Amino acid sequence: MKEIVHKLLKVLGIDEAPPFPHYFVWALTHSSYANENGVPSYERLEFLGDTIVGFVIAHQTFEKFPNMAEGEMAKVKAVVGSEPVLSDISKEIGLSDLVFIGRSLRSSEDSLESIFADVFESTMAATFLNFGFEKTYVIVKELLEEKIEDATQKKIFFDYKTMLQEYTQEEYGVLPEYELVEEKGPAHKKVYIFSVAVNGEIYGKGSGKSKKSAEQMAAKNALKRMRKI
Structure with a gap:
């Protein structure tokens, strides 16, 4: 598992050894693989990561657009934190290539978009647990700041x-x-x-x-x- 953790850290641009590498392995493990192999899945980490990612989006929107009304801020947060955006980011940075998926899902492309979005969130939770909030905030910000800009300018269309x-x-x-x-x-x-x-x-x-x-x-x-x- 050292190799997969090394690859993940490289994707995130982290050159520091994690004190709790097993969190990164869990962050990449879908429940289909976990059930087949008797190992933990990413679900608990995803729960935590959803809040972390949502906070960064909300805070960045609040800071960058001081005149934006609450309703518009909520729309930006919903768009940038949506499954299509987070899934696309996972694919763009190569995170999606590292996911452990069980045999039952390997031929089902219909489920993968949702899984890739989940893994983005679970990976950010694992980053937080290993390296703290400040480093995690910077990583999420850098990965999503362009999407936040696009969302405010209505360049991202999801209807x-x-x-x-x-x-x-x-x-x-x-x-x-x-x-x-x-x-x-x-x-x-x-x-x-x-x-x-x-x-x-x-x-x-x-x-x-x-x-x-x-x-x-x-x-x-x-x-x-x-x-x-």
Whole structure:
């Protein structure tokens, strides 16, 4: 496991040995792998990391945009802390390549976006537990500051459902149809998988912690297949 921790620290730009390296291993371990191998998963770390990441986004928005109203700040925080953004960041920095996923999920791309977002949060929690809040704050800030700027300027667009609906109405004269494909996990930590079809043909699937976010991811994947984003 030393090698995987070394790779993770390199991704984060940390050249200091962690006192508790096992937290980084846990941060990369999805429950599917944990259940198959009898090891801890990232879920507790994700819970902590969600708060840390959310705080950094909120504080940076508060500091950089002193005239921004509370409602707009909340929108920026929701967009930058969303699954698509955090998943994209994980992929951009190579964090997604280090995740331990069980055999049951290796062929299911629909669940990966949500997992990559979770791992971003769990990794920030592991960073906090090893190196403290100040270093973690700087890392999160540097990784997300461009996204915060983009969100304030409305450059990040996440209403993929509306975008898909407008396109299918214009091109085909029909509305996309969403269907719940799978619902898994305990009641307090549900994951939903939706498909979206146009004229009876499935164009995309997506997963999320809520039905709305899963539908948005399905619409996003459909638009990618249609080469519209």
